[in-house]
Amino acid sequence: MADRMVGLPAPDFEMLSTKDLETLEEKVKLSDYEGQWLILFFYPLDFTFVCPTEITALSDRYEEFEDLDCEIIGVSTDSVHSHRAWIKTPRDENGLGDVKYPLASDITHKVSRDYGVLIEEEGVALRGLFIIDPEGILRYQVVSDNNIGRSVDETLRVLQALQTGGLCPSDWKPGQKTLEV
Numbered sequence: 001m002a003d004r005m006v007g008l009p010a011p012d013f014e015m016l017s018t019k020d021l022e023t024l025e026e027k028v029k030l031s032d033y034e035g036q037w038l039i040l041f042f043y044p045l046d047f048t049f050v051c052p053t054e055i056t057a058l059s060d061r062y063e064e065f066e067d068l069d070c071e072i073i074g075v076s077t078d079s080v081h082s083h084r085a086w087i088k089t090p091r092d093e094n095g096l097g098d099v100k101y102p103l104a105s106d107i108t109h110k111v112s113r114d115y116g117v118l119i120e121e122e123g124v125a126l127r128g129l130f131i132i133d134p135e136g137i138l139r140y141q142v143v144s145d146n147n148i149g150r151s152v153d154e155t156l157r158v159l160q161a162l163q164t165g166g167l168c169p170s171d172w173k174p175g176q177k178t179l180e181v
Contacts, residue, residue, distance in 0.1 A: 010040075010130065010138040011114035016080045017073070017102035018087060024080040028073055028104050030136060037070035037159060038132040041150070042106075042117045042125035046078045046086040047094065050149045054127075055096055055103070057152045062100035068159055069134075072101040077112060077124055080105040117143055131159055 005011075012030050019026035030038075041058075043051040055074055058065075065072055076083075083103040089095020104111075106125070112118035117128035129150055131140035139162050144150065161168040166178025 005116065005138050006141055008138060009136050010132045011111070013040075013104075013111045013114070015075065015104035015106055015111060017104040018080060018083050018099070019102045021084055021087065024084060026102075028102055030132070033071055033132070034136060035134050037068065037134060037163070039065065039070060039072045039155065039159070040075065040115075040130045040132060041072070042075045042112060042115065042128040044124040044127070044146045045076055046082045047089075049094075050147065051076075052086075052091070052094065052096055054149045055099060056091060057149075058155075059096075059098070059100045061152050061156070064156060065159070068156075068163065070159055074099075074101065074103045075106050075111060075125065076103070077106050077109055077118075079107050115141075129155065131155075131162060133162070 010030060014027050014029040016024060017026055017028045043054060058072055083105060087096045087099055091097045106112050109118050109123060112125040115128055115130060117126040119126060126143050127146055127150060128143040130138055133139050140158055157173065160174045161172055164178050168178055
């Protein structure tokens with residue numbers, strides 16, 4: 001893992017995704033998101049227990065991210081075929097149902113490795129979340145244990161704080177003033 005990635009250009013990527021759920025041939029790549037904010041988040045595996053709670057929570061609040069000119073991509077080391085099967089499985093059967101953003105397949109492990117979240121001996125990613133600005137610069141990263149789901153509220157708060165361009169104190173919330181220096 002890179003000693004420091006925040007403040008540097010985000011590692012480039014190109015992965016097959018569920019953007020076209022029928023053909024599974026549409027790729028997502030970093031350059032597709034130039035000029036807008038991007039949440040790139042990694043999760044360990046399809047058809048697990050904590051992962052669908054995060055994926056569906058982000059999907060249920062997708063419009064809030066869209067309103068902030070931010071797109072979302074979910075990534076695991078599973079195949080796009082596994083992603084499609086999971087999306088086509090109803091939520092009440094441990095599936096995802098409709099997801100409003102693409103899930104990408106890092107089946108080669110390259111992108112997970114480039115972002116420093118790959119558990120090499122298991123071939124799965126840690127829960128890593130990265131916020132990339134419109135110029136392709138990585139502005140935020142958080143990596144957590146695979147047993148702990150991430151907070152959509154906190155992700156939105158951090159995105160909005162970054163978008164202020166100012167100094168945001170601890171527990172800053174949208175609408176509050178930034179620090180004057």
